[in-house]
Amino acid sequence: MKNKYYYYFIIFFALFVIIQSITGTLMFFSKIGYKPSQWMEYYYGSEEMLKYYPQESDRFKESLTFSGRLKVLYSHTLAYGVLIFAITHLIRSLNLNIMNKNKIEAIITLFFVVAILEISLDIMLTLINQFKLFFLYIRFIIFILFIALMIFHSFLLIYLSYKQLKEDELSYLQS
């Protein structure tokens, strides 16, 4: 990597991943909501929600279907796969001797596991008949964890690009 602008567009890419994570979070909250009663209503409809939260008002919403969530799943699995592959591939390539490689591998593995859980829990919720509220909480925690990991990896990419840029400049000056 001889051209310093290469690092700049990796930073640019990481910044757009951060913005994308923010828009994804905004969409999550504007569609699903921020209260457990709203999550319940979004996934299982107003009737089911009123069994758990009778004080809430009836908005006559229908429950989500398996085929409806499948449409979301199929597009997101490809997007997650490509995006996480690009981020982690760049992190591994840039981490020549800056950070502990085993730790980086562990964080990357965790990122993939959380992404798989995030996407599969969404569709699994339409199949669950027991402990609905418990799984809704799990789904919410996993989503927050996924967004946090996405932003963390983006910042890690920015940090590694910056470090490599400085190292390249230093070695150029020394030569």
Added chain:
Amino acid sequence: MKFLITGTVRSNQGPRKIVLFTYVLFFLFIISNFYLHLTRISFDYNEFIQLLEPSFTIRLEELHINLFLFGMYFLFNFAMLYQAKFSIRLKNIIFFLSILYFIFYLFCLIYYSQQKWFYYFYLIGVVGFYVYLIFFQFLLLKDVLLIKNEK
């Protein structure tokens, strides 16, 4: 992906055919996306404000999808841009112009106004962005097609 980082697309074993066909698909992506936008808007101001999406959630969804698509598109194409045989000055101009235009485009997707200034702003931001991308993609395609003649 390795050639994106090592910058070996111009070597004898460089994956030029792969890059060439990827560019053809990118052209299709730009043209189809451009056409999709053209069907959604009108060049007449009164019709334009009728067709503009008032729901913030739907506009946010569109922004979210476009961030992913163009994020990946630019990641690949900027890596190729710095392997192209242009002057470093031209590369830098294209790089910063693309980022600025992309931010302008994203703003047009998320903002909502029925005022006349936004109508012109939208046309320049969205229609202009796709015209710019066709030019940008053509520049890169031309460079890849010319590699063979260098040997």
